[in-house]
Amino acid sequence: MTKVVHKFGGSSLSSAERYQAVAQIVLSHCRAGDCVVVSAAGKTTNTLVKLWESYQQDDSQGFSDILLQVENHQAELIRALFESQQQHTLLEQLDLELQRITSHAKQDTLHEATLLAHGELWSARLLACYLSQLGFAAEHVDARNLFTLHHGQLLHQQNKQACMERLKDTSLYVVTGFIASDVEKNTVTLGRNGSDYSATLLASYIDADAVSIWTDTQGVFSTDPRKVANAIKYPKVCRAQAHLLARLGNPVLHAKTLSPLKHSKIKLQVRSSFDVESPPTEIVKEGYSKAKRFITTFEDLDLVRVDAIAPGEVGQLSQIIQHSIHHFSAQGETFILVPAQSTHRVLKALSGRANIVESALQGFAVVAPSANIAQLQAQAAQLLHEQNIVVRFNHKDNEYALFLTDQAIDSDVLAILHDKLVNKGRELAVVIAGLGNVGEVFVNQCQRQVAHLQQQFDVKVVALLRSKKMLFSANGISLSAWQQQWQNESVDYNNEDLIERIGELDYEHKVVIDITASEEFSKLYPQLVKQDCHLISANKYAGTAESTWYQQLREQLNERSLHWRYNTSVGAGLPxxxxxxxxxxxxxxxxxxxxxxxxxxxxxxxxxxxxxxxxxxxxxxxxxxxxxxxxxxxxxxxxxxxxxxxxxxxxxxxxxxxxxxxxxxxxxxxxxxxxxxxxxxxxxxxxxxxxxxxxxxxxxxxxxxxxxxxxxxxxxxxxxxxxxxxxxxxxxxxxxxxxxxxxxxxxxxxxxxxxxxxxxxGKEVTAAGVHSDLYWLVQRLK
The missing domain is CATH 3.30.360.10 (Dihydrodipicolinate Reductase; domain 2)
Known part of the structure; x- marks a missing residue:
């Protein structure tokens, strides 16, 4: 049975109206057997963290005041969402839990993780009860009964069995995010923003087909859309770039979210709970999306040099401060980027092995395909110089360039950086079918021709097909060494595989160039058109197919404003x-x-x-x-x-x-x-x-x-x-x-x-004729 895990963050549950909106999403998108993972409502976790801090500081008045804020928010949700009897029951439960918190505080037995867990427990309970009130069979589930850790490591086999036994196909399960338990049944947390991680973990344990992360943004953007009006929303982002962005502190996805999906076929998408009709951003496996360009900004960071850092230690530090930490090596030394308010805790945990190199830093990172990083680093440095922004630390890695500055990167500067570094010309993905006499010459000619077309359009050859083997790379195939790449990386495929891969390509334009003599391949044209592919044919079969089929193909092309060029199907290169x-x-x-x-x-x-x-x-x-x-x-x-x-x-x-x-x-x-x-x-x-x-x-x-x-x-x-x-x-x-x-x-x-x-x-003139069709297409797309 198909199963989907939906995760809703705190902003999606920040008010009674938002609970109602989420309930409508669940009613529309879920069925029995699905799971919904929830974060604490609104700023509840932040408030509970302040409550813990007041407890540690022995500030009884502050503790009482903050606890009252917590009570008022939860009670307000209950009164707005539920009818009298259910309202009374939930308020009584809330009162008992708050009394218990107060009692533990007075007895000096309050436990941090247990305290923080209340936010997710309340969210799960309220949403499940509200769904039941609407007539949808729903149960709230405490993830501490599903996820167990030992010495900080998840017991995957045990957890999988617990999930399979508890989560059947008879109900919708609203599961707490962020929290788990250790083998002694003590509450532990999965790190700040750990609810996303909870969702992907749960999906892997129940063998779900997909995970939807519902947020307050419409998906993954090239930069913060609240600061840059023309930020690009990407329909697809590869997992590696999503993981890098998470490590760099991008708020849409978080560092550990992707790890449970690493070797799975589970689909992950980011959607807006505030704009349900907006198409999502899919986070896809490597090779199913080209690498994108991003600018992600930083505020108030310290740069810390570490003498030696053990494997997994960065994750442990992130857990301590409940925030992502990025680490990197430069000139033989190891550095970490730490939120300034947490630096003292990190230094304490590292026990004298670290010292602050630069403090109170702002800045940004440019994330892009590795081939573009050096150029983008130089361009960014020049733009910062023109804006009189002083760079205190600069670092380039294979996939990103890091700039740490004194001044904050405000909206105006970010817009300039985005316009110059991210907004590029349009992109065209080229799929070449047929590597026979003409096809091989065409591919060999492509290196020079694509370089010529690049002056007007970003053209990448992303796939080569021969018989039942294909070489596919969403980021583009190296044309100077395609034969070697073919020998090492080509794989068997069938037509369904091919159509799926082409459908996954997230280029603005796509063209399939058919240099086969295959009637079978020509029959794929309608499916290729459905994937919004332009067509260039040296193959004559489609152009001479039965009239009804041919006319339908023409109509499909016209409906989608797609072009079909086939000059070489008659007369080789003659026009x-x-x-x-x-x-x-x-x-x-x-x-x-x-x-x-x-x-x-x-x-x-x-x-x-x-x-x-x-x-x-x-x-x-x-x-x-x-x-x-x-x-x-x-x-x-x-x-x-x-x-x-x-x-x-x-x-x-x-x-x-x-x-x-x-x-x-x-x-x-x-x-x-x-x-x-x-x-x-x-x-x-x-x-x-x-x-x-x-x-x-x-x-x-x-x-x-x-x-x-x-x-x-x-x-x-x-x-x-x-x-x-x-x-x-x-x-x-x-x-x-x-x-x-x-x-x-x-x-x-x-x-x-x-x-x-x-x-x-003649293979040379025919190949040249195909290039002529490709040039015509690029001019028309311009």
């Missing part, structure tokens, strides 16, 4: 599709297209002079790579038939392959059987072609294999691909072997046709 489009856009009307649309058949017919058998030329062309693996595919004329259909559809005709008459350049019965059987009968092909050739001589014409499309005034059309005899003086007769030619007549080009001629085959 025939561009020419036809320009004619029609200018108001002209195409009346006839005739020509040779196959480089292979062009070469064969133009090279034959009777001096050697036609089959010898076919085998020669095969050895030179001019033909398909089985040259009968070329001789069948089906390739030219598909090309003529693409051209017909380009000028607005609704035709199918069956509407184009086809005459093969070989006897029909030679199409049957294996290639070896064909070779044994190649003499029949020679006799067939020799007969046709002699007929041409008799007519004083030359033999060519052509496609012809004629459009009548009525709008009807006649189309044929087959053997033709043309005048010796015609451009088609004098075609350079291997060239394609397109002779186009229109209303404006009736007496003097428009002629396009050039190489119609």
């Amino acid at each position: 025939i599709n561009f020419a036809l489009a320009d004619l029609q856009h200018s108001g002209d009307k195409v009346t006839q297209i005739e020509g040779v649309f196959s480089g292979t058949l062009s070469w064969l017919c133009s090279s034959f002079d009777g001096s050697k058998p036609f089959s010898s030329l076919v085998l020669e062309a095969k050895d030179m790579g001019y033909t398909e693996p089985d040259p009968r595919e070329d001789l069948s004329g089906r390739d030219m038939q598909r090309k003529l259909l693409i051209l017909a559809r380009d000028i607005g005709l609704t035709l199918d392959l069956a509407d184009i008459e086809l005459e093969p350049l070989m006897p029909d019965d030679l199409a049957q059987g294996s290639w070896d059987e064909f070779l044994a009968r190649k003499g029949e092909l020679d006799s067939f072609y020799e007969h046709l050739y002699q007929q041409g001589i008799t007519q004083d014409k030359v033999l060519r294999y052509t496609g012809s499309l004629q459009v009548f005034a009525s709008g009807k059309a006649k189309a044929k691909v087959g053997i033709a005899y043309v005048d010796k003086s015609s451009a088609i007769a004098n075609l350079t072997p291997g060239d394609n030619i397109f002779v186009i007549k229109s209303v404006w080009y009736e007496d003097n046709p428009l002629v396009l001629q050039g190489p119609g085959a």
Whole structure:
């Protein structure tokens, strides 16, 4: 059964109205078996911390005053949410618990973690009771009965068993965040903001499918959206960057939250409980999202140098001060960043092994892909200099650059930094399918072409596909070493895997470049369009598919404002599709297209002079790579038939392959059987072609294999691909072997046709034609 864990923070439960809003979210998004993890309502934990401090200071009056604040807040929630009988019961429970706190304080037996636990216990109880009042089967659960630690380490197997036994599929469970117990049943906490950690721990223990962290923000932003109006909300953030941001003190996610999900398929998303309709930010596994750019700011920190720090010690220090601590090494020394109000506790815990290097620091960190960090560090330093902000400490790591300053980074300065360091040009993710002759040349040409396009657009090749293997990297593949990367990192995939990975790509634009000759791959186009992919095709199958399927694909592309370029599907690199489009856009009307649309058949017919058998030329062309693996595919004329259909559809005709008459350049019965059987009968092909050739001589014409499309005034059309005899003086007769030619007549080009001629085959020119389509797409997206 699918299970989801929802976590609501203190701001989501800060008032009766917020409890009601959360209850509506639960009613809409949860079912029996799901779990809801809650933090203490509003600022309850802060108030309880002050209560503890007044207790430690033996300030009885302060203790009483703060306890009254706690009571008033909880009582106010109860009176606003519940009807008389339930209200009375809950107020009595609250009164008993407050009396118990007072009694422990007087007896000097008050325990810090037990005191702080009340915030979560009250939240869980109130939300579960309120949901029950609304008719939803809900129970509140004390996480101290689920999570046990020994010497600070979670007993995962024991905890998993406890969760499985306690949390069935019969109810919704509202579970306390932040708290757990040790093996002696003493209350312990999981650290400040530990409720997020509680939620992901619980999800891992109950084998949940997903975790939703509901907060007061709409997701994860490039910087604080309260300070920078054009902060970018990211739809996806990879776990590694989310973890780094948490270590640097970003308030949306916290340092330990991600660790329980490390080796799981559990989905994590950050959502707004204040704006339920706003799409979430998904925190995804490495490789499922490109690295982003962030600026996260600091206030009132001390920089502490530590002589030696043991594994896990930073986590222990974070636990002591209930706050994230970031540590790093620079010039052979270890440093930690500590909130200034907690520095004395950290120094005490480190027992003389640490000293303050800089105090009362402000500043920020730029988090970005490692390839960008050096440049961003230099840019940031220059911007700070221009703003007259003194940098007291600067540090660069693989994934971030740290700047600690005297002055606070106010909203105006942060906006300037964000504009210069984060807001970049638009991004295009490129998926290349097909690494055969043309595909390999295209990828090798890509390094230079992408560098050229980068001046206008951030273009990254994120996937390479060959047969059933793929190389996929959301951050971009190194084109200078793609073959080595392919050898080391390519994996098997199926179509479902591919569509999922492409769907996960969080680029502004995506394009799939199909350089396969696979009909199966072309059938994925509708699914790719649903993932908002533009299409570039050298593959002819989609363009010649059955009319209904083809028209539906066109409609889907139009609905999503997506582009489909396929200039190389006809004529290799010749701009025939561009020419036809320009004619029609200018108001002209195409009346006839005739020509040779196959480089292979062009070469064969133009090279034959009777001096050697036609089959010898076919085998020669095969050895030179001019033909398909089985040259009968070329001789069948089906390739030219598909090309003529693409051209017909380009000028607005609704035709199918069956509407184009086809005459093969070989006897029909030679199409049957294996290639070896064909070779044994190649003499029949020679006799067939020799007969046709002699007929041409008799007519004083030359033999060519052509496609012809004629459009009548009525709008009807006649189309044929087959053997033709043309005048010796015609451009088609004098075609350079291997060239394609397109002779186009229109209303404006009736007496003097428009002629396009050039190489119609060849991996270099075809690859260049695909690059032309990619360049066109980038210009259009600009």
